[in-house]
Amino acid sequence: MFLINCPFCGERDQSEFSSGGEAHIVRPKQPTELSDDEWAEYLFMRKNIKGIQFERWNHAHGCRKWFNVVRDTSNDKILSVYKMGEKPPVNYK
Amino acid sequence: MLDILHPKISNINKNNIDINLSEEKIKINIRGKNKEFFTKVGKILSIILPSETNTSSSNENYDVLWLSPDEWMIYFDENKNTNIFDQLYKDISTLNVGSITDISSQLICINIKGENIFELLSSGSPFNFEKFKNNVGSSTQTLVNHIDVILHHKSKNNVNLFVRRSFSEHLYEWLVDSSNFI
Numbered sequence A: 001m002f003l004i005n006c007p008f009c010g011e012r013d014q015s016e017f018s019s020g021g022e023a024h025i026v027r028p029k030q031p032t033e034l035s036d037d038e039w040a041e042y043l044f045m046r047k048n049i050k051g052i053q054f055e056r057w058n059h060a061h062g063c064r065k066w067f068n069v070v071r072d073t074s075n076d077k078i079l080s081v082y083k084m085g086e087k088p089p090v091n092y093k
Numbered sequence B: 001m002l003d004i005l006h007p008k009i010s011n012i013n014k015n016n017i018d019i020n021l022s023e024e025k026i027k028i029n030i031r032g033k034n035k036e037f038f039t040k041v042g043k044i045l046s047i048i049l050p051s052e053t054n055t056s057s058s059n060e061n062y063d064v065l066w067l068s069p070d071e072w073m074i075y076f077d078e079n080k081n082t083n084i085f086d087q088l089y090k091d092i093s094t095l096n097v098g099s100i101t102d103i104s105s106q107l108i109c110i111n112i113k114g115e116n117i118f119e120l121l122s123s124g125s126p127f128n129f130e131k132f133k134n135n136v137g138s139s140t141q142t143l144v145n146h147i148d149v150i151l152h153h154k155s156k157n158n159v160n161l162f163v164r165r166s167f168s169e170h171l172y173e174w175l176v177d178s179s180n181f182i
């Protein structure tokens, strides 16, 4: 268990949130021009890093807003939280 | 059988905790972002929508709770001005300035008061009530016994809890049961 700092509500328990998987995956502009493999790559393939990962989270049992989180999956430390549409912080890779 | 329209909730007092059904309340959910929306709501309700996280504003007629940056809930007693929904709907929803929904049937209001209510709520909630209990007017959405609730700190040690109708009897039973152990 860990705490997440919702950009709208402040610090709340993880149990109020639901994880939305990897962040910053962009839908291809012309899906019809992609091969099946390329489409599958976009649709299904996700990173599963031990270390720093960019994720989407939803404050499901609070304000119900989506936002982004930079989390170290090896120790659940949250390094940064930023709103949807904002650029990811540059100091993590 | 569970009767979701008429959950069995009776008034009870245990260990300095009063639990009462407060069924006669109108609740309206309002959503919007632009300037026109804020001006119109302000004019109709004579109240400024709270912009600060987890707060509320009140006047003699209404209580307005902050739910998210573009969402609020208004609630008031049934016998107060009853055409406020129609007014809001006509000026906001029909003109696409925002969205107005009557959620009176969706949610039930359970009033909890007494010295030990925050201990009771804390025993089944991940929310930190430290700040909430010292600030009358605070509001929040969180979980109590894994059930979504909206809480409004109406006056000192007096909280209005809003819960979905179909969950209300179960939550009520949990509240009554848990107040034995406070």
Ligand SMILES: [Zn+2]
Residues within 6 Å of the ligand: A006, A007, A008, A009, A010, A059, A062, A063, A064, A065
């Ligand atoms: Zn939130």
